[in-house]
Amino acid sequence: MTVSIKETSATVRSIDVTLPQTALTEPFAKRVAKYRKEVTLKGFRQGQVPKQMIIAHFGDAIRQETIDEVLNETLNAELKKAKIVPVSRIKIEKFNDDKKNDISFTAIAEVDPEIDIKGYEDLGIKVPDVIINEADVDAELARLKQMWSKDEAVDRPAAKGDVVVGNYLEVVIDGQKKDIPEEREFRTLLGESASPGFDEGLVGAKKGETKSINFVYPKDHKDEQYRGKKAEFNVEITDVREIVPPKMDEAFFKQIGVKDEADLRANIQKSLSNEKKQTAKTSAVNDAIDKLIEKNPFEVPQGRVHDLIAYSLKQHSENKDEEIEPTEEQMKTLGPQAVREIKKHRILGFIADKEKIKPTQAMVDGRLNELAEAYHVDFKSLKDHFRQSGRIVGLREELRIDTAGDYIVGIRPAAPEDKEEKKA
Numbered sequence: 001m002t003v004s005i006k007e008t009s010a011t012v013r014s015i016d017v018t019l020p021q022t023a024l025t026e027p028f029a030k031r032v033a034k035y036r037k038e039v040t041l042k043g044f045r046q047g048q049v050p051k052q053m054i055i056a057h058f059g060d061a062i063r064q065e066t067i068d069e070v071l072n073e074t075l076n077a078e079l080k081k082a083k084i085v086p087v088s089r090i091k092i093e094k095f096n097d098d099k100k101n102d103i104s105f106t107a108i109a110e111v112d113p114e115i116d117i118k119g120y121e122d123l124g125i126k127v128p129d130v131i132i133n134e135a136d137v138d139a140e141l142a143r144l145k146q147m148w149s150k151d152e153a154v155d156r157p158a159a160k161g162d163v164v165v166g167n168y169l170e171v172v173i174d175g176q177k178k179d180i181p182e183e184r185e186f187r188t189l190l191g192e193s194a195s196p197g198f199d200e201g202l203v204g205a206k207k208g209e210t211k212s213i214n215f216v217y218p219k220d221h222k223d224e225q226y227r228g229k230k231a232e233f234n235v236e237i238t239d240v241r242e243i244v245p246p247k248m249d250e251a252f253f254k255q256i257g258v259k260d261e262a263d264l265r266a267n268i269q270k271s272l273s274n275e276k277k278q279t280a281k282t283s284a285v286n287d288a289i290d291k292l293i294e295k296n297p298f299e300v301p302q303g304r305v306h307d308l309i310a311y312s313l314k315q316h317s318e319n320k321d322e323e324i325e326p327t328e329e330q331m332k333t334l335g336p337q338a339v340r341e342i343k344k345h346r347i348l349g350f351i352a353d354k355e356k357i358k359p360t361q362a363m364v365d366g367r368l369n370e371l372a373e374a375y376h377v378d379f380k381s382l383k384d385h386f387r388q389s390g391r392i393v394g395l396r397e398e399l400r401i402d403t404a405g406d407y408i409v410g411i412r413p414a415a416p417e418d419k420e421e422k423k424a
Helices: 021-038 051-081 135-147 196-202 250-256 260-297 304-316 329-356 361-376 379-389 393-405
Strands: 001-011 013-019 091-096 102-108 150-153 162-174 176-178 185-189 210-216 230-244
Touching: 001 051, 013 051, 021 051, 021 102, 051 102, 102 210, 102 304, 135 260, 185 196, 185 230, 185 361, 196 210, 196 230, 230 361, 250 260, 260 329, 260 393, 329 393, 361 379, 379 393
Parallel strands: none
Antiparallel strands: 001 013, 013 102, 091 102, 150 230, 162 176, 162 185, 162 230, 210 230
């Protein structure tokens, strides 16, 4: 057997292999013996089929299985010897087997290139301070009140802020009559829809009325096909409903888990502050990553790009069990962002290794507590689940990478915890 490994690029290794036909002899014989034990042919009991008959009936299949076995074993051994870790499925090219001369093939393996990130210690990028004022709290409280509000039917003309319910009778766009959707009913909060002209036409409408509404779609309408076009909608009004905000009383505060309005405002203040801080930090980390990518160019294996795009498409698919193969167009449009994400993770991983970053137990518990609060579950039960399922390992790695992100924007990790403290 001969093996030759070539570095064809920073991310590709080419392995040329030749195997003598004799390399198949022993594994082929073992597979024939296995077939003899398992196969039943007419006129013979199981385990009693003659060897030559097994070869006559299944020889080609057994040979192919043997070649696959020897090929995989040979490749795995050589890759391990050369310390090559493929990041995607190995491709076999130029396979040649005439059953007489040596078997030859070329294996193409993609690898992560070695990287040495420079200049990350002080990029001059910091996370700006965030300020939450009373106006921010008031706006969020108003949004939450609307979310907690109920709507009640009223016997009066519709006004801005009301919900109008009705059915489409006829729709005409730029003079062309359109098919009425199967779901004819509409429900619109006056003043909040993407077509202000439609809302304006419903102001003053009463239950039981039929109205003809003429308007022009905004030039920046979310649906490009309607932008700037004239529309005529004939509709019947089936209900006018008034938005009724919740009473800020003891019963309501108890329902949402706060003591009083002051406590609610304090919670909103804290939530907005955390959200703004996280947004500011994410923006700063991304600016720092862009700077490091520019300073430290390196290649990304195409296999990693393909796999990340396929994973992303699968996550957004209705059928999570379906394997998705990205199209050429998807690879083209989604490729640049995928490359950046892969580079970002590799850079942060390098920094975490270099700086020996290791999440403390307090950090792990803190993240678990955030998850417990977000999903309204018991902290101890969640922690036990993460430990028993092995997900705690992934959580620690996530925190390790996050802490490396903090590092490049000037946030240094706390001093290491007591070594005797038990891990999660």
